[in-house]
Amino acid sequence: MTYTGWFVEQFGAGLGWFLANLTLILAIAFPVMVGVALAVYADRKIWAAMQMRRGPNVVGPFGILQTFADAAKLFLKETIIPAGASTGVFLLAPMISFTLALVVWAVMPFDAGLVLADLNVGLLYIFAVSSMGVYGIIMSGWASNSKYAFLGGLRSAAQMVSYEVSMGFILVAVMMYAQSLNLSDIVLAQKGNVLGILNGNIFNPLLFPMGIMFFITALAETNRPPFDLPEAEAELVAGYQVEYSSMSFALFFLGEYANILFMCALIPTLFLGGWLPPLDLPFLYAIPGFVWFLSKMAFLFFLFAWVKATVPRYRYDQLMRLGWKVFLPLSLFWVVVVSGWLMFTGHFAAAPGVM
Amino acid sequence: MSAIASEYLPVLLFFAVGIAFALIFVSAPIAVSALTGTAKPEAVKLSEYESGFPAFSDARAKFDVQFYLVAILFIVFDLEAAFLFPWAVSLHWGGESAWWAMMEFLGELAIGLVYAWKVGALEWE
Numbered sequence: 001m002t003y004t005g006w007f008v009e010q011f012g013a014g015l016g017w018f019l020a021n022l023t024l025i026l027a028i029a030f031p032v033m034v035g036v037a038l039a040v041y042a043d044r045k046i047w048a049a050m051q052m053r054r055g056p057n058v059v060g061p062f063g064i065l066q067t068f069a070d071a072a073k074l075f076l077k078e079t080i081i082p083a084g085a086s087t088g089v090f091l092l093a094p095m096i097s098f099t100l101a102l103v104v105w106a107v108m109p110f111d112a113g114l115v116l117a118d119l120n121v122g123l124l125y126i127f128a129v130s131s132m133g134v135y136g137i138i139m140s141g142w143a144s145n146s147k148y149a150f151l152g153g154l155r156s157a158a159q160m161v162s163y164e165v166s167m168g169f170i171l172v173a174v175m176m177y178a179q180s181l182n183l184s185d186i187v188l189a190q191k192g193n194v195l196g197i198l199n200g201n202i203f204n205p206l207l208f209p210m211g212i213m214f215f216i217t218a219l220a221e222t223n224r225p226p227f228d229l230p231e232a233e234a235e236l237v238a239g240y241q242v243e244y245s246s247m248s249f250a251l252f253f254l255g256e257y258a259n260i261l262f263m264c265a266l267i268p269t270l271f272l273g274g275w276l277p278p279l280d281l282p283f284l285y286a287i288p289g290f291v292w293f294l295s296k297m298a299f300l301f302f303l304f305a306w307v308k309a310t311v312p313r314y315r316y317d318q319l320m321r322l323g324w325k326v327f328l329p330l331s332l333f334w335v336v337v338v339s340g341w342l343m344f345t346g347h348f349a350a351a352p353g354v355m
Numbered sequence: 356m357s358a359i360a361s362e363y364l365p366v367l368l369f370f371a372v373g374i375a376f377a378l379i380f381v382s383a384p385i386a387v388s389a390l391t392g393t394a395k396p397e398a399v400k401l402s403e404y405e406s407g408f409p410a411f412s413d414a415r416a417k418f419d420v421q422f423y424l425v426a427i428l429f430i431v432f433d434l435e436a437a438f439l440f441p442w443a444v445s446l447h448w449g450g451e452s453a454w455w456a457m458m459e460f461l462g463e464l465a466i467g468l469v470y471a472w473k474v475g476a477l478e479w480e
Contacts (some may be wrong), residue, residue, distance in 0.1 A: 023366045078388040079381075083401040084414075095377035102373040106366045117365040124440060125366070131433075146403040147414045158422050161429040168436025176443045189465050242404055247384040251377060315480035320425070326476045328432065329468065335439065336461060339446070343454045348447040 024116050030176040036257040036263070037067040043305050044337030048310035071343065077246040089143035089155065094251035095112065096192065097136030099285055101258035104129045109184045111275045111289040118189055124181040126266065127164075130221065132161050133259070137143065137230070137240050140252070152239025156223060156230030162323035163220040169331035170214045173338045174201060174270050177350075184206050197280050200272035206338050211271040213327060218263040223256065223302060226311040227319060260304060261297070268296035424476050433465050 003024070008016035041056065041064055048055030056063035079086055107122035109115040119125055124339055125136055134157050141153015178189035194203040201207040220227040230239035241252050275289030276295075314322070342348060388394040388416070401415065442457050449456075471477060 017364075018368070021368050022372070025365070025369050028369075029372060029376065041474070057457060075384055076387060076393070077384065077387045078394045078396075080396070080400060082403050083398070084403055084429070092379055095381055096378070097372070099370065103366065103369045106369045116369065117362055119362055119366070120359075123406045127440075145414050147405060150414045150418075154418060154422050157424045161433070162425060165436065168433060169439070172436065172439045172443045175440070176446065179444055179447060181440065181444055205451075207359070237404070245379045246388070251380055283360035300385040320477070320479050324428070325472065329465075330467075331466065332461065336458065337452060339443070339457075343451060344447070348450070 012157045012217070012329045017073065019201075021116070025106075028116060029102055030259065032102065032105055032258055033254065035261055036254055037071065038064075038258050039261055039301060040253075043308070046302065046305040047309045048307070054215055060273070071250060074250045075247055076339070079246040080243075082243050085143040085253055086143040086145070089139050091248065093136050093140035093143060094248045094255070095136075095140065097133065097255035098169055098251040098258075100129050100133050100136065101255035101262070104259075105265075108182055108262070109269070109274065111189060114275075114290065115184060118182065118184060121181045123186070124179045125173060128167065128173065130259075131164060133255075135253070136252075141240040144240070146243050148237050148238050148242045152230045156240060159223070159229060159319060159323075160221060161228065163217045163319060163327070166327035166331040167214065167217045167221065168169075169328075169335050170217065172258065172335050173207060173210050173331075176339055176342055177201065177207070177347075178206075183269055183274075184288075187269055187276060190273045192280040193277055198275040199278055199280050200271060202271040206341060207271065208210050210331070210334060210338075212268075213331060214271065215267060218267060219304070219307060220319070222260045222263055224260060225308040228313060228315050229316055229319060261301070262303065264297045264300035264354065265293070267300050268293065364437070421479060428471060428476065431467065435461075 004017060005019040007020035010016060010020055044066075045055040045063075056066035059065045059069045079089060104126055106116045107119050107125050110120070137151050137160070138157045141149050141151075141156070144150070144153075174186065177193070178186040180186060180189070190199050190201055192199060193201065202211040219225075223230050231241070241249055244252060272278070275293040277284035277287065277292050357475065385394075438460070439457070446453060
């Protein structure tokens with residue numbers, strides 16, 4: 001019996017469906033929020049270790065409760081709404097950022113069949129929701145009525161839309177191989193796709209450059225260093241977050257790290273074979289797919305933290321040059337190359353699902 | 356309700372749950388600080404932050420036109436990507452004629468990109 005089926009039997013069709021999905025949603029939302037707290041801790045620890053420091057080590061064993069202490073402190077702080085701010089928009093902006101960072105997880109397959117909404121246009125949904133993330137930032141920049149926030153919001157919006165363009169083209173190349181927008185189909189299409197034994201688009205020479213570009217684009221999309229221009233504490237103090245305090249600030253922070261974690265989950269799904277083991281060998285399937293998925297996420301997050309610890313921040317004109325003059329033409333050209341290769345080697349001869 | 360539409364209901368419910376969490380997270384600290392008396396708004400605290408100086412002009416002033424250009428270029432190329440999505444997943448139906456048609460479209464947009472590049476729309480000082 002399915003999970004939803006059991007609830008429907010116990011509580012009737014309407015209420016049973018509601019309770020089943022509500023529990024599933026909470027089973028995604030709470031681990032994401034706790035995951036964010038642990039990711040912040042891991043980020044600080046990795047960063048510290050690379051700089052020969054100790055990092056947080058006071059609250060809880062090895063300092064692991066540091067983020068929870070920070071969150072509790074923020075919760076008890078006073079929410080300051082500046083006199084010049086537009087109150088409604090000012091409070092709405094962090095809510096948008098947070099909600100969007102949470103709901104994007106609805107289509108993420110954690111294991112075979114382990115997905116809340118297995119939409120057949122899952123990738124389009126992700127693309128749409130991550131586009132809307134710009135609203136939260138530009139609204140906060142505008143509503144704060146402060147110069148730092150305004151400049152930070154503008155910068156961040158321009159940066160996010162610039163990299164979203166090449167991100168779209170990279171997604172096109174991936175979905176041409178899978179012939180589907182469904183994330184589960186994209187993962188399954190990577191099963192033994194290279195030499196019959198390697199699981200993952202990243203091992204495909206045609207998609208390898210796309211994988212690297214997607215990683216860099218993901219850094220820019222999530223405002224991670226070296227692309228953390230919107231925050232640029234030396235010039236803009238904290239960008240669009242400068243007027244925020246208490247949980248309103250924490251919601252931006254949660255949203256930002258939830259987006260980072262989401263990118264750490266999306267890259268494995270698109271390029272590293274999702275919940276599949278890296279090699280298509282039967283004994284590796286003894287380890288549950290969920291474990292493979294989480295370890296790939298952890299590996300990606302380590303890469304994110306590694307980049308943060310080692311790479312200096314970009315200048316804004318360099319950032320825009322990279323986005324518009326390098327990534328956009330390159331990804332556009334590569335879509336032509338990949339589609340041409342697939343067209344004239346007969347990849348499209350069979351209907352999808354037959355391969 | 357059709358089967359396809361009902362697939363989206365969990366997403367809708369997820370939105371409702373996300374909004375509920377966000378509302379609680381924003382309103383609860385306001386209520387808590389009001390009740391415990393930590394909320395003590397005063398004129399200086401509520402003024403906008405400008406590194407300790409009083410603000411000497413409105414923040415919502417003129418800004419670089421370059422941001423508009425980026426937004427317009429974004430619309431053009433993001434729409435292009437949106438057109439590519441259905442094309443990419445239906446190439447097995449369209450075949451070579453669909454491929455050549457899209458190559459022509461991409462070529463035209465590439466000319467647009469070259470033009471924007473030449474007139475300096477992508478330059479930041």
